[in-house]
Amino acid sequence: MAVVLALAPALAGDELSVFAAASLADALEEVAPAFVALSGPRPVFNLSGSNDLARQIAAGAPADVFLSADAAQMDVVERAGRVRAADRVELLSNTLAIVVPADSTLALGRPSDLPRAGRLALADPQAVPAGVYARAWLEAQGLWPQLAPRVIPTLNVRAALHAVETGNAEAGIVYRSDARLSRRARVAFEVPREQCPRIVYVVAPVADSPRAGTAAAFVRHLRSPQSSRVFERHGFLVPEAR
């Protein structure tokens, strides 16, 4: 017991707690080492649906940086007083893709084909950004009323991808960046950018963090050209104007 207590501060000591949207998992793992090499503290990622993370931070979770997949969830954290409006930065964008299991024989080429898929996996369209975006797109296409009863809502976008990979859903809507990762699911078609709702990833250091300086440095690191290249390689879009 005493040993555990003695170790606890050492373990928690020099780490930066980054709460980030699940879709960023792989890209963040890749940009982290360069940050560690520069300034020391190791970023530890808490990856989940942004709505889940926003609730945790609003409830007082010890986060140093929040990286949300939409503005609405950053608003939640800002309203809770844990992020300053002036500190928010639009980091990335993305588009949506329709995925099917790699061995699927389903012919899905355009939105109006979607009702052919039996079950459609989405991140929870009531709250998780990826699902909220997908729902907005389906609503704009006039397909939502027809598809809503077949939606399998998942905790985050990666879970929706996984449901498709395992064949437990015939199709799913995920970010283009997620779709690229998968070997067991393939892209049936991408949502054209002009149809796609504006997807924005917002990042901000948590204002009351005891590591606020390091948090701000990490946000700067995420915006560096070096990190941007990593994000682009993973299929994210980096806004032009910086």
Added chain:
Amino acid sequence: MLTADDLRTVLFTLQVALAGTLLILPPGVAVALALARYRGPGKSVLETVLSLPLVLPPTAVGIALLEAFSGASPLGRWLAERGLEVVFTWKGVLLATSVMSFPLLVRSARTAFEEVDERLVGLARTLGCSPLAAFARVTLPLAWRGILGGTVLAFARALGEFGATIMVAGNIPGRTQTLALAIFHNHQLGRDERAAALAGVTAGLAFTALWTAEWAARRRAAGA
């Protein structure tokens, strides 16, 4: 305070828990009796394996069931070809809750059977009872309270199961969402009042089940 959707969730949860309990009752009692009577090698290993879902994280049971029944597995594909889809359907809820509550029933029933004096069963047999009649007229009446206790515990477990259910059946409002999942989901959506109301309903149901069982057992004991 509860909406029509909430009431449907309550009803669905009760239906699945009840169906699951009835489903596991015959095999549960049979396995319990076999374990109580079996004296051969491997008894303790067998008992431990059967109790595993009690101590494993429900998510571990969930991933095992998901691997076995998913559309990507041979069994899952075989079932799907016959129109039986388990993952993300109410059948998945039934499967997950049944597997999780099975050991509770077996443990209680086994203990009850072990406490039945085998000489009484032997006596019934010498008086001309068939094995089945001896079981129905001697063993079962004596072990009845333990079996009922286990059944109620299994039912209560099925009411509250979360981890295995969410992995196998997902969390689909109106289709696979049980009370335990609805509490979590409402919390996720920031509707803590509704989550709390549903938690209250769950507590009420669990209390009623446990209390009824106690009451029935006591009445039975007094009458016997």
